[in-house]
Amino acid sequence: MESENEEGSPLSGILCLKTRQDMKRIEETEDCFILDFDPFDSFDVKRLSFSGADSERDKDLAIIHETGQVACRDYPHPRHLCLNFPFGSTPNPTHCPLCYCYVCDKPAPCEEWAVSSSHCNAYDSTLWKLMRTN
Structure with a gap:
């Protein structure tokens, strides 16, 4: 052996x-x-740009790297959860291609998006949930 x-x-x-x-x-x-x-x-790292901070507080925080997919950015999401156009700090009628109407469950903009009931303003609240179930 x-x-x-x-x-x-x-x-x-x-x-x-x-x-x-x-x-x-x-x-x-x-x-x-x-x-x-x-x-x-x-x-x-050399491609980073830290200019354009709006306030003194913003200069202390910088996102320098991100990996993987983010649900509220890379997948269909209700308008009020959009990361491309933050709700409240951008005009509510603006939307990305993956936004959908919280009330209708249809791709944004729906038929009621910017008219009388303004579905673009819908978010997770008692009033909008009631409209959603109707």
């Missing part, structure tokens, strides 16, 4: 890549390696 050493060890060296530069070359020669970085992260 041959020993394990004569056949060769089942273990091999494992490479750990620290930067993206060597990845293509190592991919061509190695079956397995560990990445010490996220290869899908293309975030570039």
Whole structure:
């Protein structure tokens, strides 16, 4: 019976890549390696712009990175939950392509969007819930 050493060890060296530069070359020669970085992260800090803060308080807070999908931005949502056009700080009749009417459950703008009952102003309240159920 041959020993394990004569056949060769089942273990091999494992490479750990620290930067993206060597990845293509190592991919061509190695079956397995560990990445010490996220290869899908293309975030570039140098592209950030912190100008245009409206108030002193806004200068203290900056969102510098975001991953994944956000329900109230990337999926259909009622107008009052829209992140592209925040309810109350932008005109309520404005809407993104994924907004829908809270009352009608139809894509915005509905037939009543900016007329008498102004469905564009609807939000999660007792009055609008009653109109929604009717």
